[in-house]
Amino acid sequence: EPEVTQTPSHQVTQMGQEVILRCVPISNHLYFYWYRQILGQKVEFLVSFYNNEISEKSEIFDDQFSVERPDGSNFTLKIRSTKLEDSAMYFCASSSPTSGRSFIDNEQFFGPGTRLTVL
């Protein structure tokens, strides 16, 4: 079964450093998302991406964050200057309007996440 993959599984960085989190969405999907989950808390939406541009972003997704689809397979999240409070699990998700399992036109499939630790 196709799945979303993410690398690395765990990233440790120093405060102020730049990090790039990588995702390979399911190959025929058109919509891409990043979410984060601070330890023990709920999953929070960061950004959605479609047709090579951001379609929606949350208040969390400030100027420190950027997303890119540099080629036909990868979807990346860059944090320019990491802060301690950026430590979290970051989940990538992808969707396509052809999933038949749900009522929702775009069921989102999640990757396993990257744990980011900012020291």
Place this chain on the structure above:
Amino acid sequence: GESVGLHLPTLSVQEGDNSIINCAYSNSASDYFIWYKQESGKGPQFIIDIRSNMDKRQGQRVTVLLNKTVKHLSLQIAATQPGDSAVYFCAEIIEAAGNKLTFGGGTRVLVKP
């Protein structure tokens, strides 16, 4: 159930018994509600969803109930198995607000053999 920091509500259930997980929501504009399962070290996995104009939907061993009057959503798992041990999240989608998922707090389900 809402989570606060590290203190997730926990439901302990005997293997073979039924589980009921609850979720309260506040936005009456929600169009869809979805239940996700998150196992340790993994991302959320879709379980079942329901449209806001429905009261009940059944899947394989799972049933979701929606009570719009009191803004309450529940997930019932029949004959709970050890593989059902996970954190369960409810989420909502408001179509007018795009396709983003807004997650509620989680409930940890522990299945005792």
